[in-house]
Amino acid sequence: MSAVIQSNKAPLFFNEVVAKYPEVSRFVILKTDVQRRGVTYTERALAQADRAQHLMQARSIFHAIGEKSAPVPVSLLMRDGTSILAGPRPDSVDTYQVDFIDGRLVLVDEGEILEEVEYWLKPDFVEKLTSSGRPMWQIATPRPQRMDISPYSYCHYWDDGKGCKYCNIAAHYNKERKTNNKPLRLDALDMFETVREAIRQPGRFATIGLTCGSILGGNELFADEVDVYIEALQAIGENFTTRRFPSQLVASAFSPDQLARIYEQTGLLTYTSDIEVLDEEKFKWICPGKATRPGYREWKRRLVEAVQIFGRGYVNTAVVGGVEMATPHGFVREEDGLRATLDEAEELASQGVVTISCVWVPNAGSVFHKQKAPSLEYFVLLAKGLDSIRRRHGLIVDMDSYRMCGNHPDTDLSRI
Ligand code: SF4
Structure with missing residues (x-):
């Protein structure tokens, strides 16, 4: 390990971790934190999801999305081509938000726009x-x-x-x-x-x-x-x-x-x-x-x-x-x-x-x-x-x- 966590100090936030580990891709750090804390979608973001184009219904052995509940985007894709597998977390109080601002779908935390994202496309x-x-x-x-x-x-x-x-x-x-x-x-x-x-x-x-x-x-x-x-x-x-x-x-x-x-x-x-x-x-x-x-x-x-x-x-x-x-x-x-x-x-x-x-x-x-x-x-x-x-x-x-x-x-x- 080139760096050590100091358990006696307060945990670092996203931007602090990015600054401390410049050798790690910012996309990877963001994806990790979104998986860790979950996402919620604003009404504006949900309005951008199109059932004809985007995957809004899925079934796995651990989760079901959009089956009897309201359809939501199954997950997100980032600009570097990596996926974020993070479903909605209604139980979490500390989630990232997906919002639609100035014509772009974005990940937001505490009012700060962090990254542009896309919804997963629905296969044929x-x-x-x-x-x-x-x-x-x-x-x-x-x-x-x-x-x-x-x-x-x-x-x-x-x-x-x-x-x-x-x-x-x-x-x-x-x-x-x-x-x-x-x-x-x-x-x-x-x-x-x-x-x-x-x-x-x-x-x-x-x-x-x-x-x-x-x-x-x-x-x-x-x-x-x-x-x-x-x-x-x-x-x-x-x-x-x-x-x-x-x-x-x-x-x-x-x-x-x-x-x-x-x-x-x-x-x-x-x-x-x-x-x-x-x-x-x-x-x-x-x-x-x-x-x-x-x-x-x-x-x-x-x-x-x-x-x-x-x-x-x-x-x-x-x-x-x-x-x-x-x-x-x-x-x-x-x-x-x-x-x-x-x-x-x-x-x-x-x-x-x-x-x-x-x-x-x-x-x-x-x-x-x-x-x-x-x-x-x-x-x-x-x-x-x-x-x-x-x-x-x-x-x-x-x-x-x-x-x-x-x-x-x-x-x-x-x-x-
Ligand atoms: S994680 Fe454990 S309990 Fe869950 S399916 Fe696998 S073996 Fe079973």
Whole structure:
């Protein structure tokens, strides 16, 4: 770390962080802070959103936008081409505002215009129907250059209440299945037809991401989850003539045999399995289900083994940045959380596994929903630290770049 957070001082505001870290792109710092604090839209800004042009309705395993609520822009794009994945946060009192001033859509904080933004454009496929009559926006969730598909919408670590404490998947699914009749599992033909339609649009999509909650059952841990993904990947893969297609699986920590099956039986290109918290003690408290099935050290061991199958730069793991400081059992000082995370990320990198970060948002529906994310400076140092580790170890992160994903401040730094 080239700079150190001083926990005994007041947290720095956006402009102060920009001034302190001139080597970090201002776009990345702003994106991080918008993700951290959320956005709200003024009436003038909402009047600029056009349902014929902009994406104002989306469904994922963690969120639903514009389904039974009023349609709002799903998210924002900045002038450097990076996305901000930050939905409206009605529960937050400290959000950035999107406003329309002097003919420009802008991000505003405390009356200061900080940056021009655009709404995400709606891809051609979303309003079409599959042959079973299901709207395609319910099958694939688009970002500017990626589409996400969740073949299964629940996580079985919640069966005995041992889901991850920052995660809202169970609360979200239980609400959605009642209010919007959301199915637990997607139909393979619906997935095939949606991807077939989506990739007809020239130049729009660079990759397809698949993720579910964890499915623990079957003849061994995660066996049923593996089967769900094989079915989905085979159906989607029918649209491609090459042996492998641009794809990312974000899934549980599968055994080498399970991964080998997926690799042989499908066209999957890259594999992600999120460790979430890079400290064994904090992991046990925050992710109690994963901590016993299969356990912290086994999760990491499986990541390292996955590199043998997919190759260096094609296997990564995400941390929920800052959640290791949750109260009451997390790190008290941000510098201690940062140090623990970067030390273990370095050890994983030395074995070919890339670590990336997300910005922890204490979402409604999660155990931690009343907590507060760490300072902006913490996230900037986390992004810088992870980017430096990758550079030291010669690891690429193209599978989760600003185009392929857009949700990770640290991978935005890797394009420079
Ligand atoms: S494994 Fe944890 S983070 Fe992933 S879906 Fe389940 S509860 Fe949520």
